Amino acid sequence: MRRIAVLLTLVASTMLLVVSAYTIATAAPPMGDMVAQNTTTTTRETIITREGPPPSEMIVRQAPPPLRQEVRTPPPPALGYVWVPGYWNWGHNEWVWVYGRWERPPERMATWIPGRCFERGTDWVCRSGHWE
Numbered sequence: 837m838r839r840i841a842v843l844l845t846l847v848a849s850t851m852l853l854v855v856s857a858y859t860i861a862t863a864a865p866p867m868g869d870m871v872a873q874n875t876t877t878t879t880r881e882t883i884i885t886r887e888g889p890p891p892s893e894m895i896v897r898q899a900p901p902p903l904r905q906e907v908r909t910p911p912p913p914a915l916g917y918v919w920v921p922g923y924w925n926w927g928h929n930e931w932v933w934v935y936g937r938w939e940r941p942p943e944r945m946a947t948w949i950p951g952r953c954f955e956r957g958t959d960w961v962c963r964s965g966h967w968e
Contacts, residue, residue, distance in 0.1 A: 896960045900924040900953050912938045
Protein backbone atom coordinates (compact mmCIF):
# COMPACT_ATOMS: atom_id res chain seq x y z
CA MET A 837 0.00 0.00 0.00
CA ARG A 838 2.89 2.36 0.82
CA ARG A 839 4.40 1.81 -2.67
CA ILE A 840 1.14 2.89 -4.34
CA ALA A 841 1.00 6.08 -2.23
CA VAL A 842 4.61 6.93 -3.14
CA LEU A 843 3.92 6.22 -6.83
CA LEU A 844 0.77 8.40 -6.83
CA THR A 845 2.67 11.25 -5.13
CA LEU A 846 5.44 10.98 -7.73
CA VAL A 847 2.92 11.02 -10.63
CA ALA A 848 1.04 14.02 -9.15
CA SER A 849 4.30 15.95 -8.60
CA THR A 850 5.42 15.24 -12.18
CA MET A 851 2.09 16.41 -13.62
CA LEU A 852 2.23 19.61 -11.56
CA LEU A 853 5.76 20.27 -12.84
CA VAL A 854 4.70 19.70 -16.49
CA VAL A 855 1.65 21.96 -16.17
CA SER A 856 3.73 24.68 -14.49
CA ALA A 857 6.39 24.52 -17.20
CA TYR A 858 3.73 24.70 -19.94
CA THR A 859 2.02 27.68 -18.28
CA ILE A 860 5.30 29.58 -17.96
CA ALA A 861 6.33 28.74 -21.54
CA THR A 862 3.04 29.89 -23.09
CA ALA A 863 2.35 32.98 -20.97
CA ALA A 864 2.48 36.16 -23.05
CA PRO A 865 4.43 38.96 -21.34
CA PRO A 866 2.72 42.37 -21.00
CA MET A 867 3.63 44.74 -23.83
CA GLY A 868 4.42 48.46 -23.62
CA ASP A 869 2.74 50.60 -20.96
CA MET A 870 -0.47 48.55 -20.92
CA VAL A 871 -1.66 46.82 -17.77
CA ALA A 872 -1.83 43.02 -17.96
CA GLN A 873 -5.25 41.36 -18.00
CA ASN A 874 -5.69 37.83 -16.69
CA THR A 875 -7.44 35.32 -18.93
CA THR A 876 -8.29 31.86 -17.59
CA THR A 877 -8.92 28.96 -19.96
CA THR A 878 -9.97 25.50 -18.79
CA THR A 879 -8.51 22.67 -20.85
CA ARG A 880 -9.53 19.22 -19.66
CA GLU A 881 -8.45 19.17 -16.00
CA THR A 882 -5.79 21.86 -16.25
CA ILE A 883 -6.34 25.59 -15.71
CA ILE A 884 -4.00 27.81 -17.72
CA THR A 885 -3.80 31.53 -16.94
CA ARG A 886 -2.39 33.89 -19.60
CA GLU A 887 -1.47 37.49 -19.01
CA GLY A 888 -1.42 39.93 -21.88
CA PRO A 889 -2.45 43.38 -22.91
CA PRO A 890 -6.18 44.14 -22.68
CA PRO A 891 -8.06 44.67 -25.93
CA SER A 892 -7.84 48.31 -27.00
CA GLU A 893 -10.89 50.52 -26.50
CA MET A 894 -11.93 53.58 -28.45
CA ILE A 895 -14.70 56.09 -27.66
CA VAL A 896 -16.48 57.61 -30.68
CA ARG A 897 -19.50 59.95 -30.90
CA GLN A 898 -20.83 58.47 -34.18
CA ALA A 899 -22.47 55.03 -34.36
CA PRO A 900 -20.74 52.50 -36.63
CA PRO A 901 -22.53 51.45 -39.84
CA PRO A 902 -24.14 47.99 -39.96
CA LEU A 903 -21.69 45.13 -40.47
CA ARG A 904 -21.13 44.14 -44.09
CA GLN A 905 -21.85 40.69 -45.41
CA GLU A 906 -18.53 39.17 -46.45
CA VAL A 907 -17.65 36.11 -48.47
CA ARG A 908 -14.71 34.14 -47.10
CA THR A 909 -11.88 33.78 -49.55
CA PRO A 910 -11.40 30.06 -50.20
CA PRO A 911 -9.37 28.08 -48.81
CA PRO A 912 -7.03 29.04 -45.95
CA PRO A 913 -3.40 29.60 -47.03
CA ALA A 914 -2.18 26.75 -44.79
CA LEU A 915 -3.37 24.30 -42.16
CA GLY A 916 -4.13 25.98 -38.83
CA TYR A 917 -5.28 29.36 -40.17
CA VAL A 918 -8.52 30.87 -38.82
CA TRP A 919 -10.89 33.29 -40.59
CA VAL A 920 -10.96 36.69 -38.84
CA PRO A 921 -14.14 38.49 -40.01
CA GLY A 922 -14.15 42.08 -41.26
CA TYR A 923 -15.06 44.99 -39.01
CA TRP A 924 -15.55 48.76 -38.91
CA ASN A 925 -12.59 50.78 -37.59
CA TRP A 926 -12.59 54.49 -36.74
CA GLY A 927 -9.85 56.38 -38.59
CA HIS A 928 -9.39 59.91 -39.94
CA ASN A 929 -12.77 61.04 -38.52
CA GLU A 930 -14.78 58.37 -40.33
CA TRP A 931 -15.62 54.66 -40.18
CA VAL A 932 -13.40 52.54 -42.44
CA TRP A 933 -14.16 48.89 -43.29
CA VAL A 934 -11.31 46.46 -42.58
CA TYR A 935 -11.77 43.33 -44.70
CA GLY A 936 -11.79 39.83 -43.23
CA ARG A 937 -8.63 37.74 -43.55
CA TRP A 938 -7.06 34.38 -42.79
CA GLU A 939 -4.75 34.58 -39.78
CA ARG A 940 -2.60 32.11 -37.87
CA PRO A 941 -3.44 32.04 -34.13
CA PRO A 942 -0.54 33.01 -31.82
CA GLU A 943 -1.06 29.76 -29.88
CA ARG A 944 -2.53 26.41 -30.86
CA MET A 945 -5.59 26.67 -28.60
CA ALA A 946 -6.21 30.43 -29.09
CA THR A 947 -9.68 31.63 -30.07
CA TRP A 948 -10.48 34.83 -31.99
CA ILE A 949 -12.81 37.12 -30.03
CA PRO A 950 -14.41 39.58 -32.51
CA GLY A 951 -14.40 43.29 -31.71
CA ARG A 952 -17.65 44.97 -30.76
CA CYS A 953 -19.17 48.41 -30.31
CA PHE A 954 -21.81 49.35 -27.78
CA GLU A 955 -23.57 52.52 -26.74
CA ARG A 956 -22.63 54.20 -23.45
CA GLY A 957 -24.64 57.40 -22.92
CA THR A 958 -24.13 59.60 -25.99
CA ASP A 959 -20.89 57.83 -26.97
CA TRP A 960 -20.00 54.56 -28.67
CA VAL A 961 -17.35 52.37 -27.05
CA CYS A 962 -15.54 50.08 -29.47
CA ARG A 963 -13.25 47.25 -28.38
CA SER A 964 -10.97 45.70 -30.96
CA GLY A 965 -10.91 41.99 -31.70
CA HIS A 966 -8.20 39.89 -30.05
CA TRP A 967 -6.87 36.38 -29.54
CA GLU A 968 -7.73 34.69 -26.25
